[in-house]
Amino acid sequence: MAEMQTAPAGAGAGRRLLTWVDNRFPLTKLYNEHMAQYYAPKNFNVWYVFGSLAMLVLVMQILTGIFLTMHYKPDAAKAFESVEYIMRDVPWGWLVRYMHSTGASAFFIVVYLHMFRGLIYGSYRKPRELVWLFGCAIFLCLMAEAFMGYLLPWGQMSYWGAQVIVNLFSAVPFIGPDLSLLIRGDYVVGDATLNRFFSFHVIAVPLVLLGLVAAHIIALHEVGSNNPDGVEIKDAKDARGNPVDGIPFHPYYTVHDIYAVSVFLFIFSLVLFFAPEGGGYFLEFNNFIEANPLKTPPHIAPVWYFTPYYSMLRATTDLMVNILAIILAIAAALAILRGGFRAPAKIAIAVAAIVAVFLLKAFDAKFWGVVVMGAAVLILFVLPWLDRSPVKSIRYRPGWHKYIYAVFVFFFLVLGYLGSQPPSTGGNVVSQIGTLVYFGFFLLMPWWSRLGTFKPVPNRVTFQSH
Amino acid sequence: MKKLLLSVLVVLGFVLPLAPAAANEGGYPWDSFPRTKMTDQAALQNGARIFTNYCLSCHSATYMRYNRLHDIGLSDDQIRKNLLFATDKVGDTMKTTLDPRQAKDWFGAAPPDLSVIARSRAEMGKGSGADYLYTLWRTFYRDDAKPTGWNNLAFPDIAMPHALWQLQGERRAKFVEVKDEHDPSRKTHRFVGFEQITPGALDERQYDEAVGDLVAYLQWMGEPAQGTRVRIGVGVLVFLGLLVLITWRLSSAYWRTVH
Numbered sequence: 001m002a003e004m005q006t007a008p009a010g011a012g013a014g015r016r017l018l019t020w021v022d023n024r025f026p027l028t029k030l031y032n033e034h035m036a037q038y039y040a041p042k043n044f045n046v047w048y049v050f051g052s053l054a055m056l057v058l059v060m061q062i063l064t065g066i067f068l069t070m071h072y073k074p075d076a077a078k079a080f081e082s083v084e085y086i087m088r089d090v091p092w093g094w095l096v097r098y099m100h101s102t103g104a105s106a107f108f109i110v111v112y113l114h115m116f117r118g119l120i121y122g123s124y125r126k127p128r129e130l131v132w133l134f135g136c137a138i139f140l141c142l143m144a145e146a147f148m149g150y151l152l153p154w155g156q157m158s159y160w161g162a163q164v165i166v167n168l169f170s171a172v173p174f175i176g177p178d179l180s181l182l183i184r185g186d187y188v189v190g191d192a193t194l195n196r197f198f199s200f201h202v203i204a205v206p207l208v209l210l211g212l213v214a215a216h217i218i219a220l221h222e223v224g225s226n227n228p229d230g231v232e233i234k235d236a237k238d239a240r241g242n243p244v245d246g247i248p249f250h251p252y253y254t255v256h257d258i259y260a261v262s263v264f265l266f267i268f269s270l271v272l273f274f275a276p277e278g279g280g281y282f283l284e285f286n287n288f289i290e291a292n293p294l295k296t297p298p299h300i301a302p303v304w305y306f307t308p309y310y311s312m313l314r315a316t317t318d319l320m321v322n323i324l325a326i327i328l329a330i331a332a333a334l335a336i337l338r339g340g341f342r343a344p345a346k347i348a349i350a351v352a353a354i355v356a357v358f359l360l361k362a363f364d365a366k367f368w369g370v371v372v373m374g375a376a377v378l379i380l381f382v383l384p385w386l387d388r389s390p391v392k393s394i395r396y397r398p399g400w401h402k403y404i405y406a407v408f409v410f411f412f413l414v415l416g417y418l419g420s421q422p423p424s425t426g427g428n429v430v431s432q433i434g435t436l437v438y439f440g441f442f443l444l445m446p447w448w449s450r451l452g453t454f455k456p457v458p459n460r461v462t463f464q465s466h
Numbered sequence: 467m468k469k470l471l472l473s474v475l476v477v478l479g480f481v482l483p484l485a486p487a488a489a490n491e492g493g494y495p496w497d498s499f500p501r502t503k504m505t506d507q508a509a510l511q512n513g514a515r516i517f518t519n520y521c522l523s524c525h526s527a528t529y530m531r532y533n534r535l536h537d538i539g540l541s542d543d544q545i546r547k548n549l550l551f552a553t554d555k556v557g558d559t560m561k562t563t564l565d566p567r568q569a570k571d572w573f574g575a576a577p578p579d580l581s582v583i584a585r586s587r588a589e590m591g592k593g594s595g596a597d598y599l600y601t602l603w604r605t606f607y608r609d610d611a612k613p614t615g616w617n618n619l620a621f622p623d624i625a626m627p628h629a630l631w632q633l634q635g636e637r638r639a640k641f642v643e644v645k646d647e648h649d650p651s652r653k654t655h656r657f658v659g660f661e662q663i664t665p666g667a668l669d670e671r672q673y674d675e676a677v678g679d680l681v682a683y684l685q686w687m688g689e690p691a692q693g694t695r696v697r698i699g700v701g702v703l704v705f706l707g708l709l710v711l712i713t714w715r716l717s718s719a720y721w722r723t724v725h
Contacts, residue, residue: 042724084529084581087689094691095698247724255720259713266706273699280590288586288688289578465725 034221039246040253041227043461047121048225049260050114056261057107058213062206064100072152074198076191079154080290098276104146105282106268108305111139115380120405122392123226129384131223134216136380141212143306143377145205148197150303151189155287160300162197163189168313171367188293229461230392236460245461281420299422307419308412309373312438314423315431316369323432324368325357372435379442386442389449391457398452404441411437494619494657496593499600503682504693510538513683516676518549518560520629521580524569527560527687529581534690538683573614573625584681584688596685603630603677607639607660619657634673635666 007019022028032038071090073082086093115135118124124132151162166189170180185192224234224246233243247253277283281304286297302310332353336346360368391397394405411434418427418434503509514535517527532545533556540549542556550556551563566576587595602620606628609617614627619639628634641655668676686692 081529087691088529088534089531094689094695098695252720252724255713255717259710259717262706262710262713266703266710269699269702269706273695273702276695277585277588280588285586285588285590285595288582465721 034217035250035254036248038221038249039233039243040225040249041229041231041233041243041245041461042247042252043227043229043245043463044225044253044256045228046260047113047117047228049257049264050110050117052257053110053260053264054107054114055213056264057103057110058209061100061103061107064096064103065202065206067096068100069202074152074195076154076194076291079152079194083153098272101283102268102272102276102278104149105278105303105305106264106271107142108146110264111142112305115139116409118226119383120394121226121228122230122387122389122394124384125226125230125387125392126384127223128220128226131216131219132384133381134212134219136377138209138212138216139380140377141205141209145201145209146303146305148201148205151194151197152201153287154194154291155284156289156291156295156297157284157287157300159189159291159293160297161302162193164300165302166193168366168370168373171364171370173363173367176367190293226392227461228393229395229458231457231459231461233461245463301420304416304420307417308415308438309376309419311415311419311431312376312435313369313373314419315428315435316365316372317428317432318365320432320435321360321365321368323436325360328353328356328360376435376438379439383442383445386445387449388446389454391454393457396455396457398454400452401449404448407437408441493622494601494605496597496601496620497604498593499596499681499685500678501596503678504685506682507539509679509682510686511540512676513679513681513686514538514540514549516630516680517580517683517687521680522560522562524562524564524577524626524629525580526562526577527581528579530560530687530690532556532558532560537690537693538686575625577626580684580687582688584685594685595688596681599681599684600677603680604674606631606634607637608663609639630673630677631666633666633668633676636663637661638663 004023005019007016011019018028068086071082071086071093073079083097086097088094090096118132118135147162147165151158166180166183169183170176172179181187183193183196184190185196224232224243227233231245233245236244238244271278271282277285284301284303301307332349335341335349339346339349341349389397389401394401415431415434415438418431421427503513532550532554533542535545535549536542545556554561560581562577564577569576584595584599587598589598592598598620602618602624605619606616607619608615611617612623614625616624616626616628616631617639618624637660640658640661642658643653644656646652646654666673689695
């Protein structure tokens with residue numbers, strides 16, 4: 001136990017209270033470690049605001065969620081009505097509801113941008129692997145949270161979207177039908193589903209989410225933030241042991257982030273007050289029709305933030321499975337011929353490849369679609385071990401690496417667009433190409449990330465004073 | 467960054483031609499609803515009158531309370547005298563007396579609730595729900611092949627008869643046979659215009675005005691708070707605009723000394 005401290009003589013009541021608390025709880029210590037003496041690189045650019053903004057949106061979603069829960073009825077007979085009740089009869093209910101529904105989309109926008117920042121500046125590289133892993137887990141939780149939350153308004157798109165996605169689980173071999181029954185709590189999406197999704201959306205997932213966010217930040221503050229140069233600021237310290245290129249988070253980044261928050265809120269309010277439906281992307285038009293289990297809408301599309309993955313699911317046809325099998329066979333052949341493995345390892349690779357190809361053909365393409373969709377998210381977790389480039393930041397990578405990132409982002413957006421559209425032959429070919437590009441980007445990263453002439457990385461960050 | 471943008475544009479050039487043509491579901495194109503009616507209280511009130519007189523006998527608007535009409539300038543007294551059924555109270559929601567089961571027997575489908583109809587009928591790339599409703603109410607025509615004797619261009623094979631026919635009168639739709647654009651061996655009908663059979667109580671211009679009022683009301687009823695929302699939104703943006711300015715200067719003031 002630390003020595004009991006005493007406030008200096010003649011100190012004010014506030015100072016004495018703080019000393020009293022500090023003797024019992026590390027309040028000042030925590031404040032210093034995470035705010036006043038947390039040194040962040042001073043060369044952050046605009047890409048570095050999205051983490052704070054994600055926190056802001058999280059808090060906003062929780063607060064608005066609390067008020068929505070006061071008036072919402074998780075009952076298949078009353079859910080749709082209760083949402084309209086919130087929109088009409090609850091004072092300021094429309095504002096709280098729109099904040100929550102627009103907030104869901106805003107959350108994904110800032111999180112996608114936050115992830116992209118990590119991607120281009122190599123923020124996932126050693127020693128920040130755990131920061132990235134916690135982040136990926138947050139993203140996964142966020143998807144679960146959004147998916148289950150979307151059922152609650154009990155509109156047609158809520159209902160049929162949930163029906164389609166839960167049915168996907170039934171494609172899992174052997175346990176599929178039981179698994180989807182367990183998720184639904186019924187043979188079709190119904191009152192039981194609504195109640196359990198409500199429970200998960202309001203309690204279970206947010207609890208996990210908050211825990212993960214805490215872990216994400218603790219891990220970040222342990223290793224320190226990366227920066228656009230990918231230079232470790234801890235390598236250059238001044239006489240007092242503080243990083244020369246670092247700057248205390250408070251007040252410098254707090255004022256900086258408050259500015260970012262104001263700009264964000266301005267854009268957020270533009271949507272919230274003048275286009276809360278987001279052109280049919282944030283609130284789908286069909287969702288203003290109450291769920292009807294007897295009437296399937298002609299076109300079921302998930303909300304925009306899921307559409308890239310939904311596209312990959314739809315792209316996985318029998319043809320796509322054949323292409324994957326061929327790619328797998330070629331990869332195995334290359335590994336055996338050019339990999340420089342010993343004979344037993346070569347045999348193991350050959351056997352594994354044959355088994356994998358056999359499995360690909362043994363199960364339905366629908367199942368592999370689910371696997372592809374899941375793998376598209378899970379592959380993010382191994383990114384720190386896929387990237388072998390000698391530098392972290394895109395700034396010091398060969399120029400053509402930028403084109404690779406651009407193609408990747410472009411196809412991700414195209415996949416997103418196609419996932420919101422009804423299926424079409426041309427669209428399906430494009431999504432198949434997009435799926436291959438998406439996975440190729442990650443799976444070939446151990447090779448392409450090492451190629452090319454890298455630029456020399458400076459010892460200190462590049463910073464121009466404002 | 468420039469390279470990034472450039473390469474996105476280049477790839478765009480390759481892939482866009484492969485993407486499916488703009489998802490136009492086809493069908494009769496929608497006219498655009500005169501949006502200025504949304505700020506015209508007289509139009510909204512007239513719309514409410516047409517709605518309660520013509521629509522509410524078969525359709526409900528269960529999430530809409532009569533006294534919410536205060537927002538478009540009607541008093542409790544006016545609502546009670548002009549819009550309420552004898553048994554309703556001013557705080558009630560807009561219910562219908564039509565039994566949904568009977569309705570299903572008569573029309574083949576239960577008339578949908580109209581509380582949020584204007585919001586639900588929007589279609590990406592085609593128009594807003596108000597555009598759709600405005601078109602729907604101006605494209606009814608006589609069709610003896612249908613059980614109700616009515617058909618509609620915006621909603622082919624509609625189960626609802628033309629509830630406003632006394633206002634518009636009866637019209638016939640003229641079609642010509644043309645070769646199918648995609649398959650010259652087939653012929654399709656193309657709509658060329660309406661022909662008035664019997665006159666209605668209103669002429670065409672007056673009828674369009676009346677329908678515009680009705681649709682304005684339906685659009686308003688879909689989200690009664692929409693006027694408040696926009697009004698508050700302007701204030702919020704002014705406030706946030708100032709906040710952006712202040713926080714920008716604040717941030718600059720702190721960062722000026724960082725070298």
